[in-house]
Amino acid sequence: MPSRVLVVDDERLIRWSLEQTLVKSGCEVETAENGEAALAAVRREVPDVVLLDLRLPDLDGIQILRQIKDMQPNVQVIIMTAYADINTAVEAMRLGAYDYLSKPIDFENLEVTLRNALETRQLREKVEYLRETHSxxxxxxxxxxxxxxxxxxIALARKVSASGATTVLIQGESGxxxxxxxxxxxYESERADEPFMEIACTAIPEALLESELFGHERGAFTDAKAxxxxxxxxxxxxxxxxxxIGDMTPGLQAKLLHVLEEHRFRRLGGTKDIAVDMRVVAATxxxxxxxVDEGTFRKDLYYRLQVVTITIPPLRERREDIPLLARHFLAHFSREFKKPPPRLSPEAERLLTAYDWPGNVRELRNVIERAMILEETGELLPVHLPSEITRLGGVAPAPVFMLPRTGIVLEEVERDFVRQALEQTRGNQTHAARLLHLTRDELRYRVKKFGLGRSNGDDELVN
Ligand SMILES: Nc1ncnc2c1ncn2[C@@H]1O[C@H](COP(=O)(O)OP(=O)(O)OP(=O)(O)O)[C@@H](O)[C@H]1O
Ligand SMILES: [Mg+2]
Known part of the structure; x- marks a missing residue:
């Protein structure tokens, strides 16, 4: 797409010659002969760059610059100034002009400045886009x-986020x-546009973690070349x-506490204090x-951190969220795998809700991802779930036999099982009762009720 340039100058000859040059180098050009026309043009269609003469018949150039920047902060404005009025140019730069060119315009100079301005604009837009999509x-x-x-x-976190709290502790099981x-x-705090830095205190040797956190001066240790x-x-x-944070070594804990209390620190090997304003969010x-009781975590640091604590309960203590999360991940992976989101069958939903989720939301996410890879019929069924979930006893057992859609006569099923048990044990009622988890009396009652005695021979049925 060609870059759009708006040329604002009251001298027709200058407008004309600039337009010629810019069109030749592939730009789309619009011109305006005064301030009002310039503002109207920006409102109509946003240019990438404005070449703006500071001296115009109707409005003051600085005024126009200000208004353009208010409307469209990403538009790059290059000031053109006929007389070497350095003060106005400086003022314009302060108000956000990209650069200034003095008249008469040197066309080579113009081309370089224009190219840089366009690049700046593209970068800005990219940054803005990334910021939006990433946060x-x-x-x-x-x-x-x-x-x-x-x-x-979430309600507590919102309050904490909006508050001035500089230390926050998040507790919760893995996942x-x-x-x-x-x-x-x-990203919901006033600090959202500033950096978010993260580091895991696990599995990094103390010395490395320390230099990662505090930085170092040149020569602070052998490898500190810069x-x-x-x-x-x-x-x-x-x-x-x-x-x-629970894995941080006691030595570093002490140093961290100092930073939390003083809001200042020194680089390794450094002699001057560096003041910092930041929020520390620690998780464990x-x-x-x-x-603390075992003596592996400093009590003073613990007290300092736990002032504002947010504890995320494990998934098994908020089972209502399981179906919601499951459907959320179904939708997520259907986008990722580019296939329509399957229905969550009631049976699968029941199993998911009954499971205890030691790995919490992360485990649920993984289970759904795997199930989405396995399922092919548009419905997520128990067979798509891992065995630790389907073999659940207690709370909500997986079905032993599927109930046909047409229904069954429960008594007939019972009769059939009693008959099978007697067959398998060749009529031995003690053994048959054991197979069915019944007492002998309970079995005897059913044998009678279903009229199963005769066919198996009376002798054995008595024992
Ligand atoms: N309430 C939720 N809604 C949506 N996604 C969630 C939710 N909770 C966790 N997740 C997702 O579950 C996964 C695990 O979450 P996260 O990494 O934040 O857990 P964690 O508590 O930091 O775990 P660990 O202690 O192992 O570091 C991530 O993919 C995260 O996006
Ligand atoms: Mg984590």
Missing amino acids: YPFHFDRIIGMSRPIRDV TGKDLLAKALH QKKGLLELAHRGTIFLDE NKELRSA
Whole structure:
């Protein structure tokens, strides 16, 4: 698509010559001879770049610049100024003009400036697009659930997010959505446009984690060939997410506590304090309280962190959310796999709801993904679920025999099973009763009721 350029100048000759040049280099050009016409043109169709003469008959060029920027902040305005009025040009730059060219216009100069301005505009649009599409998945409404417990969690998180709280602790079993919540806390807060930095405190050696967090000066240790900023510094004005905080070593815990209290720190090997303004969101799937009792987690840091605690309950304590989440993931994977979302059969729904989900939402998501790969008939059935879910006893057992749609006569089925049991045990009532989990008396009663005694021979039936 050609770039759109609006040329604003009151001198016809200048408009004409600029138009010629720009059209030749592939631009789509519109011209305006005064301020009003320029603003009308921007309103009609947004240009990519405006070449704006500062001296116009009706409106002050600075005024026009201001109005264009208000309407369309991404439009790049290049100022043209006839007299070397550096002060006005500086003022224009301060108000967001991209650059200025002095008249008479040097066309080579114009081309370079124009190309750069267009590139800047494209980058800005790309950044804006990325910001919109990337932060969108992390809003609170992306946290699916209608149960009381999850609604309480979201309500509390909203309050915390909008508050000035600088430390937040998220507790919850693995897979309950701590990451999701930490991101929502950031992307729905005033800090949303600032960085969100995250690091897992697990599985990184202490020294490495420390330099990741605090950064280092050149020569702070053997490998420190250059100065490096740490995450604490990079998260300035934003949020730092410390995942699995329970795994942080006691030495680092002490240093972190210091940062939380003083809002300042030093790079490794550094001598000057660096002030930071950030929110620290820490997450753990362990009971930090017991870690404190066991002496692996510092009590003072624990008290500091737990002031604002959000606890996400495990999925088994909010079973109403299971069907909702299941359908959410069905829709998600149907988009991903490009196939229509299957219906969730009542039987599968019942099994999913009854299961205890030790891996919580993550496990449910994986189960649905797998089921979507297996199913081919447009309906998600128990056969598509892993055995640990279908072999559930207790709460809601999987069906032993499928009930035909036409229905059955229960007594006939019972009679048939009693007959089979007697056949298999050659009429031995003790053994047959055991097969059916009945007492001998209960069996005897049925044998009589169904008239099954005779065919098996009376002798054996008595024993
Ligand atoms: N309420 C929810 N709604 C939608 N998706 C969810 C919800 N809770 C969790 N998820 C999804 O489940 C998966 C696991 O969530 P997440 O990574 O946030 O869990 P976690 O608590 O950080 O787990 P871990 O302790 O293992 O790090 C992710 O794909 C996440 O998007
Ligand atoms: Mg996590």
